Amino acid sequence: MELLTGIEGASSQSVVKIAARMPTVSARMGTFLARHAGERFCDECLVREMPLRDSEQARRAAGVLAARTAYRVEDDADCSRCDRIRRTIRALRAWL
Ligand SMILES: [Zn+2]
DSSP states (O other): OGGGTTOTTSOHHHHHHHHHHSOOHHHHHHHHHHHTTTOOEEHHHHHHHTTOSOHHHHHHHHHHHHTSTTEEEEEEEEOTTTOOEEEEEEESSOOO
16 A cells, blocks of 8 residues: 555554545545456546546546556546547556
8 A cells, every 4th residue: 555655653553544544435446447457437437337426536536546557547538438538547457
């Protein structure tokens, strides 16, 4: 969990508390994308299919996943679901 690096000095109990507070939307999105590996999703389609609260939530979670090598964000790509040219994210492979 790369977000936890830099707090090695914290006790294991406080690390657990920090982890429990972290939003799980990006984790859910990562799992969802891995199940549909290779398919590109725009924010709107993620909101509809996962589902999520709104496209802002989708955009932020995609931003977290974009930092990982298992996912790829592309501007102006064909969304696999709505066929519109959008900013999309996809899992490069199914890791589950
Ligand atoms: Zn779409």
